[in-house]
Amino acid sequence: MTMKKPDAHLELTLASATAAESELLRALLRVDLGARIQIDMQRRNVRIEGRFWGDDVVSAIEAIGCQIDSVHERPRTVVLATAPAPGLSQRARYTGH
Numbered sequence: 001m002t003m004k005k006p007d008a009h010l011e012l013t014l015a016s017a018t019a020a021e022s023e024l025l026r027a028l029l030r031v032d033l034g035a036r037i038q039i040d041m042q043r044r045n046v047r048i049e050g051r052f053w054g055d056d057v058v059s060a061i062e063a064i065g066c067q068i069d070s071v072h073e074r075p076r077t078v079v080l081a082t083a084p085a086p087g088l089s090q091r092a093r094y095t096g097h
Helices: 021-031 054-063
Strands: 007-016 036-040 045-051 067-073
Touching (some): 021 045
Antiparallel strands (some): 007 067
16 A cells, blocks of 8 residues: 655755756656746755655656755645635525525
């Protein structure tokens, strides 16, 4: 039985950025297609948040020829729920009165 991938948020600093930004983005999307990814090639900084194993992210980056200087685990971004409160209807219903 395989374990469910955890929610994770990593910030990585690249020691060398030999790959193009688009190649780096594709490699990270292969790890988690739904991940939120921010890449700053000038600062050699990568942020990724999604469902993945950290080792998979590191391996994907190294596989395209980039060297990693540091990896930091960050707290997940808080997303406010937009669901209606329990017991409240999402839309008004016609009752015939």
